[in-house]
Amino acid sequence: MTTIEAVSAYLPPTVVPIEEIGERLAMDPKQVRTFRRFYGLSEVRYEPEGDLAQLMLNAAGKLTSLIGRESQVRYVLQARTLQTVAPYPENPLHEVRQALGLEHAVTFAVTQHACASGLLAVHLAGELLAADGDPDALALVFAGEKAFTPTAQLIPNTTFMGEGSAAVLVGTGSGHDRLLGYATRTYGQFNAGLRMTAERAAEFETIYQDGLAEVVLAAVQRAGVDLADVHLILPHNVNRLSWVRLCKQLGYPVDRVLLDNIAVTGHCFCADSFINYQTALELExxxxxxxxxMVAVGLGATFSAMVFEH
Amino acid sequence: MTREPTKTGNHPRKETDMASNAEGPADLRAWLTGCVAQYLRRPETEIDPTVRLADYGLDSVYALALCGDIETHLDMRLSETLVWDYPTVDELAAHLEELVAAQQPAGAR
Known part of the structure; x- marks a missing residue:
């Protein structure tokens, strides 16, 4: 069974109000006010001086349970939304692998589920480890990216992207968190992502809530539990409205969705649920x-949900 | 989710126009119809108050902008899911009238 051995998250220290980003991106101030008032967005974090490798290493540096177990790490996965994250020939993932002494590990990126790729990477890591059959073997999953271009800073009418990262140590032994069920569905007709036509975008908006609800209920069913038994949802941090609407639809209490980080991090690509995991532990x-x-949605469009037992 | 970011910015009516006070339920309904017509770029006469706003193509961006306009107009804080919970002009107006009435002192009703 796939387990999460440990999670560490890192948020850069530079805080930027959404109004400042909106002004830089020439957004209508009224729309920025809508983001603040109804989406619950307030500020995001940037690390102006650090590159992606540094962002990843800052998360890995807090992963104390990795220390001394580097030789057990068989896979290093980077879950990312953007297919291009650094100018050629830079390779932040290989740079990080080397810095952590993990050159022996098979290393690759997962991108096709966009912002839902973090959950896919955990699933893949568990499947690969299970197939290998070594109960002591581990996989290290990274999530979180640089919001380094305007298209990486804003999803129009939806959210602001922030910089933050997470490192997730995955195993198949007696980890802290057992994966009970995973459900994912990709609607290929929305594969144009940010370049969808207005008609296709309207269609995506129409199916969004049902798509989200479907994977949540499917994951819960596969886990063999009832939604009422789910103590907490660690959501994507795209905006608050999505979760208020989903909770109404499912009859799930919104105060059991950890929405605390939406105002302070914005949407950190694939890292949201893992950043929220660390916050959940800190808040007991x-x-x-x-x-x-853990629930995520990726443009393209993929809806994913994972049930864990802590 | 991926419409043009300046969509609300292209709105022809100024925010201050939206915020002028209504005097009663009929005015509130008329004001709402006017707002919806402006967002949809249609004449007010084409807005059927019993038709779901989403069926007219009023997406979440406009729905939230409308919600913000209502908050300014009535000077009250509303649920972020207002336009989904009360999806037609008629339902929206009736709900808002209840909220306004509930805010009035008993002797003023």
Whole structure:
């Protein structure tokens, strides 16, 4: 069974109000006010001096359970939204692998689920480790990217992107968190992502809530639990409205969705649920035995949900 | 989710126009119809108050902008899911009238 051994998250220290980004991107101030008032967005974090490798290493540096177990790491995966994250010939992932002494590990990136690729990477890591059959083997998953261009800073009418990262140590032994169920569905008709036509975007908006609800319920069913038994949802941090609407649709209490980070991080690509995991531990919102959900949506469009037991 | 970011910015009516006070339920309904017509770029006469706003193509961006306009107009804080919970002009107006009435002192009703 796939387990999460440990998660560490890193948020850069530079805080930027959304109004400042909106002005830089020539957004209508009224729309920025809508983002603040109704989407619950307030500020994001940037690390102006650090590159992607540094962002990843800052998360890995806090992963104390990796220390001394480097030789057990068989896979290093980078879950990312953007297919191009650094100018050729730079390779931040290989740079990080080397810095951590993990040159022996098979290393690759997962991008096709866009911002839902983080959950896909955890699933893949678990499947690969299980196929290998070594109960002591580990995989290291990275999530989080640089918001280094205007298209990486804003999803129009939806959210602001922030910089933040997470490192997730995955195993198949007696980890802290057991993966009970995973559901994912890709609607290929929305594959144009940010370049969708207005008609296709309207269609995506129409199916969004049902798409989200479908994977949540499917993951819960595969985990063999009821939604009512799910103690906490660790959501994507795209905006608050998505979750208020989903909770109304599913009859799930919105105060059991960890929405605290939306105002302070914005949407950190594939890293949201893992950043929220660390916050949940800090706020003591997860106790041993609690079932919880990680949920993500990627443009393209993929809806994914994972049920864990803490 | 991926429409043009300046869509609300292209709105022809100034925010201050939207924020002029209505005097009663009929005015509130008329004001709402006017707002919806402006966002949809249609004559007010084409807005059927019993038709779902989403069916007219009023997407989430406009729905939230409308919600913001109503908050300014009535000087009250509203649920972010207002336009989804009350999806037609008629339903929206009736709900807002209830909220306004609930805010009035008992002797003023």
């Amino acid at each position: 919102r997860l106790a041993p035995g609690d079932r919880y959900l």
